[in-house]
Amino acid sequence: MINNANTSSAATIADARKAILDRIKIASDRAGVTPPTLVAVSKVQPDDRIRAGLEAGLTVFGENRVQEAQTRWGGTFAAHREGLELHLIGPLQTNKAKDAVALFDVIQTLDREKLAKALLTAADAVGRMPRLFVQVNIGQEDQKAGVSPDDLGAFLDRLRGEYALEPEGLMCIPPVDEPAAPHFWRLETMAKTYGLSGLSMGMSADFETAIAFGATHVRVGSGVFGARDYG
Ligand SMILES: *Cc1c(COP(=O)(O)O)cnc(C)c1O
DSSP: OOOOTTOOOHHHHHHHHHHHHHHHHHHHHHHTSOOOEEEEEOTTOOHHHHHHHHHHTOOEEEESOHHHHHHIIIIITGGGOTTOEEEEOSOOOGGGHHHHHHHOSEEEEEOSHHHHHHHHHHHHHHTOOOEEEEEEOTTOOTTSOSBOGGGHHHHHHHHHHHHOOOOOEEEEOOOTTSOSHHHHHHHHHHHHHTTOOEEEOOOTTTHHHHHHTTOSEEEESHHHHOOOOOO
8 A cells, every 4th residue: 555645644654664664574474584674765755754754663764865864864854863774775975974974874876996985984084984885886877887797806805904884784776667676586696695684675565575575674655655756
């Protein structure tokens, strides 16, 4: 049951959360795996829906933009921040690294050495280092961020060897116009090859498929909060 843009009542979001969690459970049982963490993607959503999500018991949130996330979780909902886990799932510019390190518990979009350096400098200044996922440009799309699958091994070697950074896992966003399953399978294979336990993959339309391929984190936005209104 996916709620739509004009039904944002608290009950609707509580129901949608429950429906997604039920589907996660069913898909996990079918695959014989531990249910993944539901990362509720709150980007662009209005405050009343976020509040409803918090009241319904959501504790893990995903955001695309550092500044929007600061306004929301360092501002409007700062009083709720403790006990929540915030994931950055959008591209990160090096000049925002310090803000990101200060705000987020997990950065899922590490994809270049320059950013690794900036995160380390920021971590020194802030006194904390978020958990890290490496984003893989799984469909090798020009417009998409992420390390190319061919370069992943070398990139991980550099992170581990040069910077003593140990990522928790891999993250991907498959091409919108292709079946997701082969891409999820490839990301799962890469995580195994490189000894990484985390797999952030699957969104509202395909999280059950991602679970079948071992997702540990699914990123669900519209399925929980309703359609985003970019207007
Ligand atoms: C927006 C977004 C999502 C959530 O998408 P839905 O289709 O609304 O579930 C997941 N992952 C990333 C990286 C996103 O930018």
